[in-house]
Amino acid sequence: MMRGRILLLLIICFLTLTSFIAITIRVYFSGSISSTNKKIEEQIIGLHFFVKANKKVIAQTIIDSTRNYAISFLPDKEIIFDFFITGFGIDTILLKSYKTFPGEIITWNIELPIKYKKIAGKAVCPKCSKTDLTCPIIYNNPPLVKPVVKNKDTLVRCIVNNKYYADSDVHSLISANWYCSRDNIKY
Ligand SMILES: [Zn+2]
Numbered sequence: 001m002m003r004g005r006i007l008l009l010l011i012i013c014f015l016t017l018t019s020f021i022a023i024t025i026r027v028y029f030s031g032s033i034s035s036t037n038k039k040i041e042e043q044i045i046g047l048h049f050f051v052k053a054n055k056k057v058i059a060q061t062i063i064d065s066t067r068n069y070a071i072s073f074l075p076d077k078e079i080i081f082d083f084f085i086t087g088f089g090i091d092t093i094l095l096k097s098y099k100t101f102p103g104e105i106i107t108w109n110i111e112l113p114i115k116y117k118k119i120a121g122k123a124v125c126p127k128c129s130k131t132d133l134t135c136p137i138i139y140n141n142p143p144l145v146k147p148v149v150k151n152k153d154t155l156v157r158c159i160v161n162n163k164y165y166a167d168s169d170v171h172s173l174i175s176a177n178w179y180c181s182r183d184n185i186k187y
Helices: 002-019 038-044 154-162
Strands: 027-034 048-053 056-062 068-073 081-087 090-098 105-107 134-138 178-180
Touching (some): 048 068, 056 068
Antiparallel strands (some): 027 068, 048 056, 048 081, 081 090, 134 178
8 A cells, every 4th residue: 555655656756857857859950052053062162051049059060072961959948040051251141040840850952042032022031031121232342331330230231222231242152142130140
């Protein structure tokens, strides 16, 4: 009788404890990065491919000559996971944002440049999925209109003729063409 009670108590304790433990499953991403454009294909080697969540880099890799990548991370309480590329002469470009994952093992073959969805001629921001605060990036040297940034109010940069003026005239084939001032990202 006593044994039975102890066992029951132990089971209750176990169930109570485990109900508080959040089960996190590691997510594995892999695939290739390619382009039908020969010049872009050459630029892929050496690109820095990384995932950011909650303003922290949670996974990263450098693309080698195989042009394949494999990264993994343990999602915590982050709401959104942003996949970026950056490299010599190109800005940090947001490729895609994930709010949920289709599984633990995900194959994602990336073709550059990314063909972002467009609404009324404007590319949809891959993070907020909107176009209301997005504008095209203009590369020129010297900038036609010097962007004014007050109190990190990035919105101002977008308002100048409804264009975002890049700080440089370096415009590679992978360079971002759009800017979202809501998220302060280029894509
Ligand atoms: Zn956005």
